[in-house]
Amino acid sequence: MSGIALLGAIEIGLVFGLVALGVYLSFRVLQFPDLTVDGSFPLGAAVAATLIVHRVDPWLATAAAALAGALAGLATAWLNLHLRILNLLASILTMIALYSINLRIMGRPNVALLGEETVLSALQDRAIPAYVLTPLAFAVAVFAIKWLLDRFLASELGLALRATGANPRMARAQGIRTEQAILSGMALSNALVALAGALFAQSQGSADVTMGVGVIVVGLAAVIGGEALLNPRTVIWATTACILGSLLYRLIVALALNADFLGLQAQDLNLITAALVAVALVLPRLRSGPAR
Amino acid sequence: MPAFASRFAAVLLLLAAPFAPAAEPPRTVALTQIVEHPSLDAARRGILDELAAAGFTPGQNLKVDYQNAQGNPATAAQIARKFVGERPDVIVAITTPSAQAVAAATRELPIVFCSVSDPLGAKLVRDLDRPGGNVTGTSDLSPIAEQLDLIRELSPAAKRLGVIYNPGEANSVSLVGSLKELAPGKGFQVIEAAAPKSGDVLSAARQLAGKAEAIYIPLDNTVVSALEAVIKVGREAKIPVYSADTDSVGRGTVASLGFDYYDVGRQTGQQVTRILRGEKPGDISVERVKKLNLHLNPQAAAAMGVSIPDPIRQRAVNLAKP
Numbered sequence: 044m045s046g047i048a049l050l051g052a053i054e055i056g057l058v059f060g061l062v063a064l065g066v067y068l069s070f071r072v073l074q075f076p077d078l079t080v081d082g083s084f085p086l087g088a089a090v091a092a093t094l095i096v097h098r099v100d101p102w103l104a105t106a107a108a109a110l111a112g113a114l115a116g117l118a119t120a121w122l123n124l125h126l127r128i129l130n131l132l133a134s135i136l137t138m139i140a141l142y143s144i145n146l147r148i149m150g151r152p153n154v155a156l157l158g159e160e161t162v163l164s165a166l167q168d169r170a171i172p173a174y175v176l177t178p179l180a181f182a183v184a185v186f187a188i189k190w191l192l193d194r195f196l197a198s199e200l201g202l203a204l205r206a207t208g209a210n211p212r213m214a215r216a217q218g219i220r221t222e223q224a225i226l227s228g229m230a231l232s233n234a235l236v237a238l239a240g241a242l243f244a245q246s247q248g249s250a251d252v253t254m255g256v257g258v259i260v261v262g263l264a265a266v267i268g269g270e271a272l273l274n275p276r277t278v279i280w281a282t283t284a285c286i287l288g289s290l291l292y293r294l295i296v297a298l299a300l301n302a303d304f305l306g307l308q309a310q311d312l313n314l315i316t317a318a319l320v321a322v323a324l325v326l327p328r329l330r331s332g333p334a335r
Numbered sequence: 336m337p338a339f340a341s342r343f344a345a346v347l348l349l350l351a352a353p354f355a356p357a358a359e360p361p362r363t364v365a366l367t368q369i370v371e372h373p374s375l376d377a378a379r380r381g382i383l384d385e386l387a388a389a390g391f392t393p394g395q396n397l398k399v400d401y402q403n404a405q406g407n408p409a410t411a412a413q414i415a416r417k418f419v420g421e422r423p424d425v426i427v428a429i430t431t432p433s434a435q436a437v438a439a440a441t442r443e444l445p446i447v448f449c450s451v452s453d454p455l456g457a458k459l460v461r462d463l464d465r466p467g468g469n470v471t472g473t474s475d476l477s478p479i480a481e482q483l484d485l486i487r488e489l490s491p492a493a494k495r496l497g498v499i500y501n502p503g504e505a506n507s508v509s510l511v512g513s514l515k516e517l518a519p520g521k522g523f524q525v526i527e528a529a530a531p532k533s534g535d536v537l538s539a540a541r542q543l544a545g546k547a548e549a550i551y552i553p554l555d556n557t558v559v560s561a562l563e564a565v566i567k568v569g570r571e572a573k574i575p576v577y578s579a580d581t582d583s584v585g586r587g588t589v590a591s592l593g594f595d596y597y598d599v600g601r602q603t604g605q606q607v608t609r610i611l612r613g614e615k616p617g618d619i620s621v622e623r624v625k626k627l628n629l630h631l632n633p634q635a636a637a638a639m640g641v642s643i644p645d646p647i648r649q650r651a652v653n654l655a656k657p
Contacts, residue, residue: 044420051416051440055409151505153431155458157438174416174440247412248439249457251432254408261409296410300402300417309403310371312410 047174048297054178056293057185058243059261060286063269064192065235066262067285072196073208073228075123078134078259080236082141083115085255087237089145092154092250101162105241112237115141116229124222138255145252152252161245177246184242188235189282195231196278204228205278236262264320265289271324295319362391362611363398363423367414367437369430370406374596378429378449381600382607389608398423408432415440425610427603428472431457438470445616448472449603450596453509454621463621471616473603474623477554477579478592479513481627483521485592486577489641490549496523497547497574499530499539499565501557510553510579536561540568552578552588562586566635573640584630585655589641591630598626628652 062080069077087108094104115137122133146152166176195201206214207224214221236258244250269288275281299315307315364386368375383399391397400423404411415436418426426446428434434448438459446469451457454474460466463474486493496518500507511527518525526547528539536558543550550569552558558565559580566587569576578584581593606619629647632655636643648654 045417047420047440048413048417049420051420052413054416055412059409146505151456151509153435153457155435155456157435157458159458174419243409243412246439247408247436249432249435251408251435253406253432256406256408261407293409293413296413297417300410300414309368309401310405312403313405 044297044301048300049294050174050178052293052297053290054174054181054246055243056290057178057181057286058239058246059258059265059293060185060289061188061235061239061242062258062262063265063285063289064189064282065232065239066259067266067281068192068228068232068235070263071208071266071281072205073225073232075120075208075225075229076131076134077116077119077229077232078131079115079119079137079141079229079233080259080262081255081257082138082145083112083233083236083255084240084243084258085145085250085252086115086141086148087112087240088244088250088254089148089154089240089252090237091241092156092244093148093150095156095159095161095245096154101160101164101245105162105238105245108241109234109238112240113230113234115237116231116233117226119233120226120229124225141255142252149250149252154250155248156245156250157248162242163245181242181246185286188238189286192235193279193282200224200227261289261292265292268292268320268323271327274327291323292320295323361396361398363400363421364391364425364427364607364611365418365421365423366399366401366427366429367411367418367433368401368403368428369408369411369433371403375429375450377596378600378603381597381602382427382449382604383600385601385604386607386611389604389611391608391611404433408436411436412440419444425607427607431459434459434470434472442469444469445610446470446472447603447606447610447616449600450475452476452506460621465617466619466621467617469616471606471619471621473599473606474621475594475596475599476623477510478594478624478627479510479579480517480521482551482577482579482592483514483517483523485590485629486523486549486551487521488647489577489590489636489643490575493548493575494522494524495526495547495549497526497528497543497550498553499528499536499543499550499558500553500555501531502529503531504555504557507553507555507557510555514551514553530558530561533557533561537564537568540565544568544572544574547574550574550576552576552580552583554579559583562588570635570638575636575639575641581628581630581653584632584635584653587632587635589632589636589639590643592627593630594624594627599624602626631655 069075090111091104091108119134119137122128123130203219204224207221265288269284273284275284393399402414419441428437429449530536530539575589578588578591581591584591629651630653631651
């Protein structure tokens, strides 16, 4: 594997680390199985790309993308809380609706950002090549966001959120307004995912209406893979595990892409990826012995 | 953790081994494709067949690395990085998202795209005739000018050309836009009829009866799905119906001019060959599909009052059976 491929895997792994943080927040903290992310990831990309080609400041466009993601999360939570639609189904409804909304936002299936001024433009044409600087910048940004998320989950509202997920009846008995906790948690979760979509579009040169396919699967694989790797017992370690899990997943895909000399072909990619993820999940357990 | 890390490192070394330099390095072509799809797979076969015809045989003097993102854009991005890191002689990108991912990853390595409808809109090139950068390729835009020529040949007296489309389909809107640009030059006035749902197609077609001497159906999913309604009106009112979609000829339109994705691939393969022989992508103009196939339906033509001259009949690759 070349350095560029490795750094590329790290860069994409960091972006999807934000997705993993969002998925951790909904699935693990709130216990809310949320498939909205397959729609909010391309939503973030669509909003950011459309604003950027209309000459809006790229930082502002990226912030607007996160805000749009928050609205998508609110929509799912509202469908669930106020219309009493099962959480999984509510998120599926928002996800399907977002496909059309994303097409409306972009006005066509694909908005190109190649050569446009993006938040990453400042990293182009420096002494150090962009393929080194971009993952470095993403690492700083993602770990800063993780730190903020850790702080938030330790705050009063954050604790209310965790209590709501752990035991909603008990939380209500303690005077926690669980509806508010779910609304804010889902908004934050999908804001993170949409932010990831906005950054991904800017680093890959386009927003495409199909780019949400399988985002939830990758996010879940990162969360669960990270948990298997670190076995976290605190929030700080759990969020760290999310990012490491996402990096691991991308490294595995990079390995799978190089597996063709084994007689494996392009169509086997997803199978190899799945097999390697299974191995990565089992390895830490083998280390600590079969007793566990 | 250390045990895991050392195993991980061992796997990395194992995977790096096959990439050790060989004595006589073959030329390398890397292909990236967003998803498995019959048209895209046909295009890829065309590219490889053309390379073989030009004397580049996989396994002998050509090393082909083909990767498919299986529909996942993040994987497409990783494939782009992998290719850029391996520095092949040419990177071939099939479809717009795959091409954009590669173009975002390198401004140096030669990129040839295939099956991209709008290379300017996708910002892959700035100029179709002289791309200038590291990117060129083949556009699979509908050959509207050639289709208009065909309608002119078969319906010489037609002045007003009706077009039925769904204004909600982005692709149709852009196709009708270019149709309206090109039609006056070929002596046609375009009459539009909108069909937002497939249930509206029949009334849209009836609306054109008496207002148009020929009807053109663009590549519009809504209208093509309810094509029989248009054909019914065409037969009743003796207005010939032409289609952009070649498969529609078998369903009863008079004629269509289109292309096979295999031929698109062959044409892209020629551009790849030129780069392998030393030309720069920036000097190779972006091409439209050259090899167009004529499909005719003589029975439909007779029913809609069109006589097909023998020279045109002989050009057809496919005559739909009555």
